[in-house]
Structures are given as structure tokens and as C-alpha cells.
Amino acid sequence: MSTTTDAQHGPVPVKGGLVAYLALDGALKAADFYVRAFGAELASAIPPDEQGRTMHVHLYVNGSSLMLSDAYPEHGHPLRAPQGYTMTLMVEDIEAWWARALEAGATPLMPPTDMFWGDRYAQLRDPFGVIWAMNCQAR
Structure with missing residues (x-):
């Protein structure tokens, strides 16, 4: 390790x-x-x-x-706006993760939604401009 x-x-x-x-x-x-x-x-x-x-x-x-x-x-390390990537959290209880992130101050982009691939998925933006996704695999 x-x-x-x-x-x-x-x-x-x-x-x-x-x-x-x-x-x-x-x-x-x-x-x-x-x-x-x-x-x-x-x-x-x-x-x-x-x-x-x-x-x-x-x-x-x-x-x-x-x-x-x-x-x-x-x-040589200037600040650049976050772009071109999404931080994805694989979670069990997407609604709880979603609620906690919003309560902390995240901006909702896409609420937890059942997706065509079978999982439940959501997106939000943090106060620093980073886009975060949450994915709850179908069982």
C-alpha cells in the first residue's frame, strides 16, 4: 500500500x-x-x-x-476552473448522500433518477466548481 x-x-x-x-x-x-x-x-x-x-x-x-x-x-500551477471531469461516488443510499450534500451547500444539477442502464444516478456541483455524481447500482 x-x-x-x-x-x-x-x-x-x-x-x-x-x-x-x-x-x-x-x-x-x-x-x-x-x-x-x-x-x-x-x-x-x-x-x-x-x-x-x-x-x-x-x-x-x-x-x-x-x-x-x-x-x-x-x-507553475495556476488556478483553472474545473472542467472535463466528474467525480463519481459509488453509494448504497443515494438519497441520504444527496440530502447531506445539499444540506452542506452543494448545488443540485440532476436529482436522483432511475437511469436507462438500471442504476439510480444524480449530479451536483460543489462550492468550488467541481461536479460530483452519485451512482447507486441496481440490485
Whole structure:
């Protein structure tokens, strides 16, 4: 199993075979939102710099790792609007996940709907511009 290192706590396990790394405007605020909206758990975070930015946040979301950072344009990592991807959560109780995300402040795009492929599916946008889908497999 791979690990990342937290300066205060040492190695932190990386969960999942594919890990998304999102550069956002306010990575620590996004982490707080993901805790409230998706039940994320903070695995580690680099303390913010004097401008309030952090270079690394490691979360566990729905059994997988998600990495976040703020943009650092002075180091070749400018902020870009999220586009061309959707973060998809495979969930058991889509209505509960949906309600929690909306209560935390997500914007609904498509409510939970029975889809032609047989699953129940929904989409929303988080306050940082990232589109999240929820998929509940048919039984």
C-alpha cells in the first residue's frame, strides 16, 4: 500500500487504485466542505502558508483517497476552473448522500433518477466548481 507523509503524524496510507488530486481555490475550505457533504475524513494536511494556501490535503472519501491543494501560480500551477471531469461516488443510499450534500451547500444539477442502464444516478456541483455524481447500482 502506498503512503503519503504527514509532518506531524508520519506515514498516512493511500486508499484506492486511482487517486484524484484537485487544485482548488481554498483547499482547506474544500476539505471542510467534503467532510460535511460526503462524510470525508481528514487523513493529513500541510499547514497553510502566510497567504492561507496549503500545498497538500489528504482525505478519505467513501473508501478512497482524495488529494487537494491550492493553486500556486508562482510555481507553475495556476488556478483553472474545473472542467472535463466528474467525480463519481459509488453509494448504497443515494438519497441520504444527496440530502447531506445539499444540506452542506452543494448545488443540485440532476436529482436522483432511475437511469436507462438500471442504476439510480444524480449530479451536483460543489462550492468550488467541481461536479460530483452519485451512482447507486441496481440490485
